Amino acid sequence: MNYEAVPLEKAYELLNAGGLVLVCTHSDDGRYDLAPVAWNCPLDYEPESRVLFVCDPGHRSYEDLLESGEFVLALPTPEQRELVERTGSASGRDLDKYEAYGIAAHKAEAVDALVPEGVGAWLECRLLRVVIEGSSAIVLGSVLRAMAAPEAWKRRLHYVREGLYYRPGEAL
């Protein structure tokens, strides 16, 4: 293989191949929000699954989950790329994304959040804690309830960098 040096500010992209999640939240004043987050991963599976994601503390969804202590991670499919791009380029501070973009959704059961219709799976989570590192917040959550379509991993939308998405290939 021919390797080439990767600029340090781009090195993160080499790890940034995981599936996207939509972080779905609600605020104290009753507004629902959702925001795509690419930097997410599992943390543990015993005694229950725990997860983490990296979040800009300036996001409305971040403020919401701090207030409410809960959130949903919904897994968008490749067909939902437009939904991802729309919800990721506006803030719930400025508009109700569900209303503005006509996002059909149903209520989660274990937490108060709206799950967009058509996602491959979702995880309803309780906030465990937040770790601040520099200008990033690492949000840790514990899964209270999870629902998935068959072979949900095949239905995920993966994001590498702006303009570059992919769908998973075959199992090996």
Ligand SMILES: Cc1cc2nc3c(=O)[nH]c(=O)nc-3n(C[C@H](O)[C@H](O)[C@H](O)COP(=O)(O)O)c2cc1C
């Ligand atoms: C494909 C994609 C991936 C993103 N990944 C992240 C991420 O990992 N962490 C993050 O803090 N923001 C991420 N964002 C940005 C937020 O989704 C975006 O700023 C959003 O508008 C925040 O909305 P809010 O203010 O309503 O919470 C991503 C956006 C897109 C489009």
